[in-house]
Amino acid sequence: MSDRPRLCPPHLRGLDLEPRVFLEMCRCRYFTGLSHEYCDQGVKYLDVRRKKNGALIHPCLEPECTNCQHREYPTLREAKQQVKESSAAYTRCVIAFTTIIKHTKGVRKGSGYLKCPNCDNGRLLYSFTPNNGHLHARCSTPECCAVIQ
Numbered sequence: 141m142s143d144r145p146r147l148c149p150p151h152l153r154g155l156d157l158e159p160r161v162f163l164e165m166c167r168c169r170y171f172t173g174l175s176h177e178y179c180d181q182g183v184k185y186l187d188v189r190r191k192k193n194g195a196l197i198h199p200c201l202e203p204e205c206t207n208c209q210h211r212e213y214p215t216l217r218e219a220k221q222q223v224k225e226s227s228a229a230y231t232r233c234v235i236a237f238t239t240i241i242k243h244t245k246g247v248r249k250g251s252g253y254l255k256c257p258n259c260d261n262g263r264l265l266y267s268f269t270p271n272n273g274h275l276h277a278r279c280s281t282p283e284c285c286a287v288i289q
Contacts, residue, residue, distance in 0.1 A: 157216075160226075164219035169212050171200035181210040232258045232285040236277055240266045240287075248273035259284045 152165055170180040178184055179200060188208045189198045199208040214222065239257045244250075251267035262281035268274065274289040 158223075160223045161216070161219045164222050165213055165216065166201070167214075168200040168208070168210075169214045169218070170210060171198075174198070179210070183208060183210055229285070233287050236264055236279070236285045237275065237287050237289075240264065240275060240277055244268075248275070256281065256284060 152162065157165070168179070170183075172179050174185075176185070185198060185200075189196050190207060191197070199211060235257050239254070243254050244252075248268045249270070251265075253263045253265045256262035256264040256279045259279060259281045262279040262284050264277060264279050264285075266275060266277035266287075269276065275287055276289070277285075277287040279285050
């Protein structure tokens, strides 16, 4: 932890955390992503971000936030659970991607479906973008997996 003391939020100082858990605990629990206009508390991102050294800084991602009254960090348990869920979701996407590529024998054209390799009863629907061959896929089972290459 000695390499990050000045970037570390006060509630994490002195803790030796796995890097992904550390990053999760530096993010506000209400953050919905930079592609959204509002957080889960209804705060408009444009109203609270600020400039720092020419870059736009979002308080939701800033280790020592001072300009959002709704900012809350996740607990250690919540952060570990989020990392575990994110890792599992990523693994499901990689399995889906590789299964589709094997199924199509590497030909990146057209669309179709196959039995989802991640769940018992889902259909993995896929299509390749005609202009660049990028894959778009989604399992019919909610929350199973979705891939956009």
